Amino acid sequence: MWLNARLDAWIKPPLSSHSLKTIEGASRPLVGLLAAAALADDRDLQSTIVARLAPERGYPIVGALAVLRAGAPHGAAMLGLGPLHDDCARTLTELVATPPRAPGDWSIMTQLGCKCELCARLGRFLRAANEQQFEWPLAKDRRAHVHGMITSYELPVTHVTRRTGSPYTLVLTKTQALFTRDATERATWMRDLAWLRENAKTPRRVRAQRK
Ligand SMILES: [Zn+2]
Known part of the structure; x- marks a missing residue:
């Protein structure tokens, strides 16, 4: 027990x-x-x-x-x-x-435990097979949550903040590691x-x- x-x-x-x-x-x-x-x-x-x-x-x-x-x-x-x-x-x-992952299939089917609206949006981007990059204008604490989720789930996605405009833009990019990991x-x-x-x-x- x-x-x-x-x-x-x-x-x-x-x-x-x-x-x-x-x-x-x-x-x-x-x-x-x-x-x-x-x-x-x-x-x-x-x-x-x-x-x-x-x-x-x-x-x-x-x-x-x-x-x-x-x-x-x-x-x-x-x-x-x-x-x-x-x-x-x-x-x-x-x-x-x-079937193995087809070339150009960028879908990531990881289920996120968090049910907030940010994670719902993040999940949609992750699942999208034809979307490799997503530019997301997002305030600081909201960016922090997305950074945290990507890190804790060890997703093959880079998350870089472009420090122009207001709010700044979070740039998410799925990486080739998705294919090598598979x-x-x-x-x-x-x-x-x-x-x-x-x-x-x-x-x-x-x-x-x-x-
Ligand atoms: Zn969340």
């Missing part, structure tokens, strides 16, 4: 690269807990924990894979990781099958899926030996 509360806090948006590192770092303690549950013969606790880590229920796939990797030397079957393995394989298969992410999905397929045999073999 202690860990469950921590996981809830960590996966709250914006899911920053720092949060993802924390989530990945939790994989070894999670595996330790699963192993302890196995020793105590508490299969219910094991399946509760494993269900909590399911990407299909919103847990970051990076975190789920980190648990599978940390658990692999101990045997996925002993830790009850079989369902998580299958869930990740299904999720990654779907992701890999999605390509890197896709390469990671492929690599992870290959790893899952390679390691799919192990739990089955262990299960067979137990019978």
Whole structure:
């Protein structure tokens, strides 16, 4: 329950690269807990924990894979990781099958947690596939809010204030990082899926030996 509360806090948006590192770092303690549950013969606790880590229920796939990797030397079957393995394989298969970003598609589909009017406008610009730049006359505190959102969500968007006119103009520009990030992410999905397929045999073999 202690860990469950921590996981809830960590996966709250914006899911920053720092949060993802924390989530990945939790994989070894999670595996330790699963192993302890196995020793105590508490299969219910094991399946509760494993269900909590399911990407299909919103847990970051990076975190789920980190648990599978940390658990692999101990045997996925002993830790009850079989369902998580299958869930990740299904999720990654779907992701890999999605069409890659087309050249010139500038849409950023990140959901912003803030519901204010500025974020609604920012969200429209982010989602627009054919808009790379947006010039936004905006007073200082309003610019600060937009700066803050772009930074905390680590969006591939530069946000520069042009100090002429009144109010000053905030110039937002989506960067090429949008394309390189997508390509890197896709390469990671492929690599992870290959790893899952390679390691799919192990739990089955262990299960067979137990019978
Ligand atoms: Zn806002």
